[in-house]
Amino acid sequence: MNTAQPRRILVAIKRVVDYNVRIRVKPDGSGVMLDGVKLSINPFDQIAIEEALRIKEKGRADEVVIATIAPADAQATLRNALAMGAQRALHVVSDAALEPLANARLLLKLVEKEQPFLVILGKQAIDDDNNQTGQMLAALWNRPQATFASRVELTDGVARVTREVDAGLETLEVDLPAVITTDLRLNEPRFVKLPEIMKAKTKPLETIPVASLIGNDKSGGSASRVKTSKTEPPPARQRGIMVKDAAELFTELHKRSLV
Amino acid sequence: MTRILIVAEHAGGKLNVSTAKCVKAAASLAGAEITVAVFANAGSPVAAQAAKLAGVSRVLEVTHAANEHQLAATLAPQVAEVGQPFTHLFGPSTTFGKDLMPRVAALLEAPQISDVMHIESAARFRRPIYAGNAIITVDVEPGAKIVATIRTASFEAAAAGGSAPVEAVAPKAELPTHTRFVSLAAAGGDRPDLQSANKVVSGGRALASADAFKLIYGFADKIGAAVGASRAAVDAGYAPNDMQVGQTGKIIAPELYIAIGISGAIQHLTGIKDARTIVAINKDSEAPIFEVADIGIVGDLFTIVPELEKLIDASKK
Numbered sequence: 001m002n003t004a005q006p007r008r009i010l011v012a013i014k015r016v017v018d019y020n021v022r023i024r025v026k027p028d029g030s031g032v033m034l035d036g037v038k039l040s041i042n043p044f045d046q047i048a049i050e051e052a053l054r055i056k057e058k059g060r061a062d063e064v065v066i067a068t069i070a071p072a073d074a075q076a077t078l079r080n081a082l083a084m085g086a087q088r089a090l091h092v093v094s095d096a097a098l099e100p101l102a103n104a105r106l107l108l109k110l111v112e113k114e115q116p117f118l119v120i121l122g123k124q125a126i127d128d129d130n131n132q133t134g135q136m137l138a139a140l141w142n143r144p145q146a147t148f149a150s151r152v153e154l155t156d157g158v159a160r161v162t163r164e165v166d167a168g169l170e171t172l173e174v175d176l177p178a179v180i181t182t183d184l185r186l187n188e189p190r191f192v193k194l195p196e197i198m199k200a201k202t203k204p205l206e207t208i209p210v211a212s213l214i215g216n217d218k219s220g221g222s223a224s225r226v227k228t229s230k231t232e233p234p235p236a237r238q239r240g241i242m243v244k245d246a247a248e249l250f251t252e253l254h255k256r257s258l259v
Numbered sequence: 260m261t262r263i264l265i266v267a268e269h270a271g272g273k274l275n276v277s278t279a280k281c282v283k284a285a286a287s288l289a290g291a292e293i294t295v296a297v298f299a300n301a302g303s304p305v306a307a308q309a310a311k312l313a314g315v316s317r318v319l320e321v322t323h324a325a326n327e328h329q330l331a332a333t334l335a336p337q338v339a340e341v342g343q344p345f346t347h348l349f350g351p352s353t354t355f356g357k358d359l360m361p362r363v364a365a366l367l368e369a370p371q372i373s374d375v376m377h378i379e380s381a382a383r384f385r386r387p388i389y390a391g392n393a394i395i396t397v398d399v400e401p402g403a404k405i406v407a408t409i410r411t412a413s414f415e416a417a418a419a420g421g422s423a424p425v426e427a428v429a430p431k432a433e434l435p436t437h438t439r440f441v442s443l444a445a446a447g448g449d450r451p452d453l454q455s456a457n458k459v460v461s462g463g464r465a466l467a468s469a470d471a472f473k474l475i476y477g478f479a480d481k482i483g484a485a486v487g488a489s490r491a492a493v494d495a496g497y498a499p500n501d502m503q504v505g506q507t508g509k510i511i512a513p514e515l516y517i518a519i520g521i522s523g524a525i526q527h528l529t530g531i532k533d534a535r536t537i538v539a540i541n542k543d544s545e546a547p548i549f550e551v552a553d554i555g556i557v558g559d560l561f562t563i564v565p566e567l568e569k570l571i572d573a574s575k576k
Contacts, residue, residue: 019506022525023389032393043507099370100361126506128388130373132361135331139365144332144438147358160441164501165354166454167270171441172330178437184507185500225370225403230396234387237532240553246566249538250574252554258458258515258536259482259571 006062009052010116011086012107012137013045013068015077016127025233032231041077044122046084047182050189051152052120053085060154061118063087067110069103071095075205082200083192089205090114092213099224104136109213111141116177118159123148123181134181144174148183261291261381264319264345266338266363267309268355269299270329274308276455277351277409279416284409285349286314286417287378294319295423296341298334300327310423318425328440331359336432339366345404346381352408353455364406370399371406376413386410390506390529411455412512412533453502456485458515459534461504464491465520465542465560472497475519478564481571487511489521505530520560523548540564 017023018038025032041049052064064086068078071094078089092106111119124131138145146152146161150169153160154176163170164183243249253259263285268275278295285293295309296319306320319341325333338359342348348363350356352374364371377385382399384407399405453459460482462475472492479486488498490505504511506526512533519540521527528551531537539552540560549555556563 017389023392025393032389101365101368101370104365126390129390130371131357132364132371132373135358135361136365138332139335139362142435144435145358145362146438147331148354163354165358165443166452168443168445170443173439173441175437225400226372227398227400228395229383229398231388232394232396234391234394234532237537237551239550240537240555242549242555242557245556245558246563246570249540249554249556249563250567250570253515253538254574256536259574 005115007060008063008065008114008116009055009061009118009120010065010067010111010114011045011048011052011081012119012121012133013049013066013077013081014042014122014125014127015039015068015070015074016042016125019043019126025231029230029232031228039077041080042122042125042127044124044126044182044184046122046189047184047186048120048122049081049084049086050187051149051180051182052118053190054187055118055152055154065090065114065116067092067107069094069098069106069210078205079197079200080192082203082205083196084190085196086203088203090208091205092208092210094210097224099226100130100132101136102224103133104140106210106213107133107137108140111137118154118177119179121179121181123183134179138179141177141179144172144178145181146172146174146178147181149180150183150185152180152186261288261347262345263288263291263293263347263349264342265293265295266334266348266350266356266359267295267297267305268329268351268353269297269303269305272304274305275351275353275355276416277353277356277411278309279312280411280414281349281351281409282312282314282417283414284375284378285347287414288381291381292316294345296321296338298323298326298329298337300324306425310425311419311421312423313418313421315417315421315423317423319428320425321428321430323434325434329355330438330440331362332438333434334359335362335366336434337430338363340430340432341428342367348404348406350408352410356408360406360408367404367406369404369406371408372397372399373408374410375407376410390510391532392529450479451483451485453485453487453504454509454511456511456513458482458484458517459487459504459511459513460484460517460519461487461489461521462492462498462519463489463521464495464497466492466497469497471561474561474564478519478568481568484515484517485513489527490524491522518548518552519564521548522546523551
């Protein structure tokens with residue numbers, strides 16, 4: 001490895017409606033109500049930041065760089081990520097919500113610029129629940145992916161990643177550089193302390209217009225090919241019946257062929 | 260002409276039921292021609308199993324030693340190549356499909372629709388966002404190849420009874436060696452997998468100890484159910500993390516969900532609201548779980564559960 005080049009981890013994050021907010025669908029079906037709701041770093045991305053910081057603290061990385069693709073007012077989100085302990089941040093300014101493939105293309109441009117040995121992202125954002133961007137970035141970069149990670153171990157040039165899959169826990173070995181997406185049980189993100197928040201205010205935050213990244217390559221910033229035509233609340237469940245004892249419960253279950 | 264390629268999910272020589280559900284979803288599009296692609300090791304019986312699914316017009320079989328462990332990085336170039344002539348590529352919205360299909364979509368420069376719960380037309384789909392707290396209808400621009408993952412809880416499995424021809428195909432794509440399988444540790448021993456189980460029994464804080472949680476395991480085994488837990492029970496250390504059901508754990512949709520000693524916090528309800536039948540056992544008649552339960556019973560779980568077990572035993576004699 002070239003020692004002149006810092007060993008860098010890129011963490012891509014998204015600003016989303018805070019997970020404690022109970023979202024409501026607009027009565028006209030045009031979307032969900034976002035006015036005045038609390039916005040936070042996507043919880044899976046917080047786990048991604050935490051993992052990158054832990055790798056750095058173990059001496060296996062020199063620098064943690066945060067990236068986001070978001071409107072101009074998302075700087076506070078990046079400052080929060082810096083307050084967790086990252087060294088600097090990249091803000092790709094885009095007012096339009098892009099489809100995951102367009103986001104992956106923009107992240108690839110940042111990867112080419114920063115040359116990280118590892119890119120860590122949340123497995124999905126809790127707003128659109130797409131679960132696509134990390135895998136797409138890995139494909140475009142032509143590098144390995146280890147999604148839904150619950151354990152990451154780095155040795156020279158290789159990451160051993162345990163993944164939460166439906167059948168249990170799968171362990172993969174991937175050559176670096178690679179893309180890792182985080183699952184909930186990978187770690188518990190640290191709380192940010194006040195002095196760190198103060199310190200984060202002066203950390204480098206680079207603003208990058210989308211156009212400067214994609215140049216003539218129209219595909220990176222193209223309008224989404226998927227349009228949402230309607231947003232509805234899910235069908236409400238109806239309150240059912242109450243039974244008085246185990247015998248009645250058994251009778252009901254038996255009647256419905258459930259036991 | 261709508262031509263749909265479904266990427267089969269399989270393990271241990273057995274086709275996963277998620278594939279039959281993708282076939283059912285594809286068949287909801289009138290006039291669609293349905294092909295299943297099986298990527299497997301030589302000698303795998305899976306292609307023959309896929310050929311028997313009703314509605315499948317043919318099966319493409321790609322055999323390669325590298326396909327033994329179904330790694331996304333290895334499969335994606337093959338799927339993208341085999342998928343070229345198709346208008347749609349479907350995979351299940353299981354961890355297998357969620358891992359693989361976006362990588363395929365990127366290689367094909369196609370948009371992906373995740374977690375399709377209803378197919379309205381060849382270019383219009385319904386899917387959940389915000390953990391199912393809103394449902395959106397999306398339209399894909401004409402002419403785009405569409406990659407989608409199919410939400411298995413939203414579709415029944417296609418029946419058996421087909422007899423599609425199996426064709427061997429050999430994609431030329433170079434397969435990467437940068438990703439290697441190490442091991443798989445199965446979860447839960449002989450119990451069904453929580454994510455895909457037909458029946459789930461979950462315990463909450465009211466169990467009050469890890470030892471008392473044995474009651475939940477015993478009851479689940481009696482009815483052949485997977486075991487889940489509320490976040491409160493996990494946080495209290497009564498059950499391991501990977502059993503957590505809810506918005507921050509597993510989102511499930513079994514035929515039967517039995518919530519024992521679970522009050523029903525919003526984040527838990529988000530994880531179970533697509534269950535076909537919800538049963539709640541709780542000593543607090545005001546618990547929010549009763550608002551969504553199809554069958555509720557107020558009382559002491561330590562009395563009710565053993566009684567219910569006895570009745571089930573008696574009915575089997």
